[in-house]
Amino acid sequence: MSWRTELSRAAALAWKDLTAERRTKANFNSVVFLAGMILLLFGFAFGPDANALRAAAAGVLWLTVLFSGVLAFNRSYQLELDGGALEQLLLYPGSRKTIFLGKLAANLAFVLLVEAILVPLAAVLYDLPLAKPFPGLAGVLLLGTFGFVTLGTFYAAMASRVRAREVLLPLLLFPMLVPVVVASVEATSAILAGDPMGDAGAWLRLLVVFDAIFFTASLLAFEHVIDE
Amino acid sequence: MARQTGPVSTTLGARDGGIAAVAVSDIARRFGRRWALRGVSLHVEPGTIAALVGHNGSGKTTLLRIIATTLRPTRGSGSVFGHDLVRDANRVRDLVAVLGHTPGLYGDLTARENLEFALRMSGRAPTRRDIDAALDRVGLAADANELVRTFSAGMQRRLALARVILRGARLILLDEPYAAFDADGIALVNGFLAEHKAAGGAAIVATHDPVRAAPVVDRFWAIDHGRVTPTEPALLLAAAAGRDPAAAFAATGAIVAGHADPKRAVL
Numbered sequence: 001m002s003w004r005t006e007l008s009r010a011a012a013l014a015w016k017d018l019t020a021e022r023r024t025k026a027n028f029n030s031v032v033f034l035a036g037m038i039l040l041l042f043g044f045a046f047g048p049d050a051n052a053l054r055a056a057a058a059g060v061l062w063l064t065v066l067f068s069g070v071l072a073f074n075r076s077y078q079l080e081l082d083g084g085a086l087e088q089l090l091l092y093p094g095s096r097k098t099i100f101l102g103k104l105a106a107n108l109a110f111v112l113l114v115e116a117i118l119v120p121l122a123a124v125l126y127d128l129p130l131a132k133p134f135p136g137l138a139g140v141l142l143l144g145t146f147g148f149v150t151l152g153t154f155y156a157a158m159a160s161r162v163r164a165r166e167v168l169l170p171l172l173l174f175p176m177l178v179p180v181v182v183a184s185v186e187a188t189s190a191i192l193a194g195d196p197m198g199d200a201g202a203w204l205r206l207l208v209v210f211d212a213i214f215f216t217a218s219l220l221a222f223e224h225v226i227d228e
Numbered sequence: 229m230a231r232q233t234g235p236v237s238t239t240l241g242a243r244d245g246g247i248a249a250v251a252v253s254d255i256a257r258r259f260g261r262r263w264a265l266r267g268v269s270l271h272v273e274p275g276t277i278a279a280l281v282g283h284n285g286s287g288k289t290t291l292l293r294i295i296a297t298t299l300r301p302t303r304g305s306g307s308v309f310g311h312d313l314v315r316d317a318n319r320v321r322d323l324v325a326v327l328g329h330t331p332g333l334y335g336d337l338t339a340r341e342n343l344e345f346a347l348r349m350s351g352r353a354p355t356r357r358d359i360d361a362a363l364d365r366v367g368l369a370a371d372a373n374e375l376v377r378t379f380s381a382g383m384q385r386r387l388a389l390a391r392v393i394l395r396g397a398r399l400i401l402l403d404e405p406y407a408a409f410d411a412d413g414i415a416l417v418n419g420f421l422a423e424h425k426a427a428g429g430a431a432i433v434a435t436h437d438p439v440r441a442a443p444v445v446d447r448f449w450a451i452d453h454g455r456v457t458p459t460e461p462a463l464l465l466a467a468a469a470g471r472d473p474a475a476a477f478a479a480t481g482a483i484v485a486g487h488a489d490p491k492r493a494v495l
Contacts, residue, residue, distance in 0.1 A: 005351045012348035020336035023375070083384075084330030090298050092349040093322035227298075 006098045013102025018109060020079055027075040028110070035068040035118050043125045050127050057126040058188035062144065062181055064118060069111050069148060070170055073156035076107055081160060096223040104153045111145055128192060136191040136200060143207040144184030147214050151176050154218035158225040183207045249274045249399050249430030250295055252306035256454075257290050257299065264290040266454040267304065272432060274398070277425050279441045280434045281459075282451035288434035289329060291451070292401045295432070296326050308399055325397035327405050331388040335377030339368055339387050342376055346391045362390040366416060381408040386416070393420060400424055400431040406440045418444045
């Protein structure tokens with residue numbers, strides 16, 4: 001198949017996942033609720049000190065994205081497991097990489113949408129200035145989320161055929177996410193503080209490198225994890 | 229019912245251009261310590277409908293999955309229209325459509341959207357005309373825009389059959405195709421198989437119920453504990469009906485004049 005056809009297949013897969021989610025909203029509602037609760041609980045844990053809240057905000061935000069994103073990844077393959085759709089998906093001609101790209105696009109859109117609600121909520125709860133650092137913050141969110149979703153989509157495929165996949169996925173995924181999380185939290189903290197040391201750019205470049213490595217490795221290995 | 233005039237052999241149907249629709253040789257597959265298939269060899273020629281008849285766990289589904297390339301054999305080799313099942317799996321998938329045990333549909337999409345998705349994933353642009361024709365063919369035209377999760381099991385099977393019809397594949401693999409179907413549905417499956425065969429396509433029907441498949445099947449194979457043997461249709465039908473062969477044949481409506489003794493009957 002030509003690369004245009006493969007892209008069209010990936011788009012069809014992403015459209016299918018997002019349409020199913022748009023109709024039920026089952027996953028979106030639960031993920032947003034969970035994320036809101038995590039933000040709120042961490043806020044209570046840090047107490048009313050505005051400085052402490054602001055200092056912890058970047059870490060809390062990324063941990064919230066991580067915990068809630070895992071639910072989205074599990075759901076993404078659950079759609080395929082219901083009614084034997086995964087078997088049917090593997091019967092279509094074309095590259096397996098296309099399945100990965102389609103799932104990645106759908107998961108990316110989903111997590112970014114959740115973040116669009118989460119970030120303003122965090123700004124209110126943690127007293128964060130959003131207007132001025134918004135372009136930089138958007139860049140970190142995009143790069144960090146891309147790396148996170150790439151690994152999440154890959155490991156969710158690996159765990160999809162295992163009975164205890166809900167437990168297995170975080171066990172596989174979280175250790176691999178350490179570099180992305182550290183770079184994302186450091187870059188977010190620097191940008192929210194106005195980047196006084198000028199080190200946000202270095203963290204962003206590191207994120208680009210992590211994203212490129214994770215994306216390439218996941219794309220190449222996907223065929224081996226999705227086939228039985 | 230198609231006729232078999234000679235002794236049952238390991239080759240199904242007449243060879244056409246020398247390339248078998250399906251050719252597998254000494255295929256074996258192990259799951260953990262259990263062998264699901266233990267050295268299966270068979271040929272299915274274009275223009276032939278073959279039936280694999282066996283009980284649950286006999287290895288029917290495993291063999292179909294290997295031919296469909298969703299499962300790799302532990303041992304042995306095979307091809308579909310000359311394309312190797314392992315080395316050329318992507319090309320094989322282009323030639324095969326499967327009606328599986330489970331419908332493989334998305335409940336939160338409509339019937340039409342499910343078919344559009346299937347066509348796009350096959351690398352084809354869906355046309356409203358093709359989809360309407362397929363839905364009409366399986367009796368779901370009025371339900372085209374309904375969500376599939378509201379469908380009964382039989383309706384979901386019909387939609388899965390519509391997906392197979394739309395694919396226009398040269399080889400059709402059907403796993404228990406009569407499950408969840410009423411009498412109309414069974415006639416629908418057999419009508420489709422007869423047309424497919426007339427157009428030169430091939431099909432393998434895995435079933436534990438040979439009586440329903442009998443009207444369209446050319447040759448029967450018994451599969452048991454992972455081993456396949458060509459078998460006399462009359463004996464299979466009798467066993468399936470749980471009574472004497474004559475009654476079994478009567479149940480299929482397939483008694484052919486001049487073959488009153490079903491043990492000598494030809495299909």
